Amino acid sequence: MRAGDRIFQNLTTGSGIFVVALIGLIGIFLVIQAIPALRANHANFLFNHGWSTNDPTNMAFGIADLAEVTVATSVVALIIAMPISLGIALFLTQYAPSRLARPFAYVVDLLAAVPSIIFGLWGILVFAPAIEPFSQWINETFAWFPLLAPGNVEPNVRGTIFTAGIVLAVMILPIITSLSREVFQRTPTTHIEGALALGATRWEVIRTTVLPFGKAGYIGASMLGLGRALGETIALAVILLIPQGRNFDWSLFDGGATFASKIAQNYSEFNNPTSAGAYIAAGLVLFVLTFLVNFAARSIIAKKGD
């Protein structure tokens, strides 16, 4: 092999190894920085609901509240976004005139290009006030139902998990849609033609060929959307109100903080290495969480690809 070739090959392979090492480095550095803070922690890191890191010599912090709020907002977003994305993906592959399918897909992709701080500010300054009467009505009418009970930031119904979940749903729509669309597009033509030849209506074609073929891809895409929702930072930091007193109590009209929004809101505490370590520990949990979700999503999609 010529010298130029060898150098070039080593350079490109080295870059590949660099990316692989990068993921490992992220994990290692976060662990190293988190350990001193975890050692100084007087509370159970996994199950404690409080977060007190102001005094570095007497810290008591746990991620229970953060984990619950993170899961609640992401699940609300997923429940809203999954059926709509499925609809859009079917619309783009099966219903939209082929001449318009590409521009339409581009329109949905545009949602992904909007910076998330703009979504956050729109969510709290424009969207939340606009739907306030509706939120208020749901909150009052269904107050007997625990999930919709008056929250810990009442009477405010703007900066709640309810609002945050809807905005988050809009933000993860494009990722779920674009991947599902790709999978649905690959439905074998022979299957579709077979169904048509048997006299199936358009909906029956979708139900009997497109959906069974694309199911795994759609689930994988939704999990990627979940991964995105779990890690969304600034939009949630802007929208979610911080409750005074009562902790998160599984109402959609609660306020609170997710892993990511908690870190973003408290960057001023980063001047003290021990306090910063507490947030890095929370970030480590978020990293592991998104890693697992993305891992599962990619495995599902890859299995289908073979």
Added chain:
Amino acid sequence: MSTTLERPAVTPAFQQVSTSRKLKNGFATVLVWLSFLIAVVPLVWVLYTVIANGIKRLPYTNWWSEDFGSVLPDEVGGGVLHAVIGTLLQGLVCAVIAVPIGMLVAIYLVEYGRGKLARLTTFMVDILSGVPSIVAALFIYALWITTLGLPRSGFAVSLALVLLMIPVVVRSAEEMLRIVPDDLREASYALGVPKWKTIMKIVLPTALSGIIGGIMMALARVMGETAPLLVLVGYSAYTNWNIFDGEQAALPLVMNNERATNSMDPGSVGFDRIWGAALTLVLIIALINLLATVFSRLVAPKKK
């Protein structure tokens, strides 16, 4: 003869589709159309909000030529020059680091990568694209600020953005390199050109127009990130050209800072500044995408 044609002897083989099946089909059609419309509503609404509220300050020249350093937080006036400079500088430095790495990884995956390492790399690029921006920021904080003891700066932000930009560059470049026909590579080898020269002189130029599009898209995306800015650099209302030292503004940081320090009533100074900065950011992103389109047209391989 014509009478037999008008009245077929046998009943048609195809029966009418039953009403319930028709209804279900119609119902599904309505739902599918509806879901698309539902997705368009927030997009139009967000864009309308940004443009309608943001347009107020933009026509004034001082919006583009001054910073907020000399005006009070609740005073009308000043501009976002400091933030535009910060956003562009941090984005540019990020691109200078992320693009070569991303390109090399893509070349490795398409031209050299076989076996376990290639599969692992592909997988890790996927995982990297799922890493939340706040985690990337914390990693750089742990590496750059705590471990190496360097100051918070615009450069630290660029480093965090590199992590977010690499996977996007790799994905798009890989896709473009894969559609370069093998005939071109084989023709080049047949003429005795070494592999690395074939890649640099034949494969890359062929795929370049598509790759540039992907790079610009990735750049636009990281320019809108806020989380790394919060953790890795302080906000300054004054213009700072030094990316390696001191506080430095960027457009998302201006928005966040105005939200935190000013009244958010519609029509107030803070409200106008937020949406002014948002529209400026959207315009910069749109401009970058436009440049990408024009540029990739220029370098696209000539079709006869």
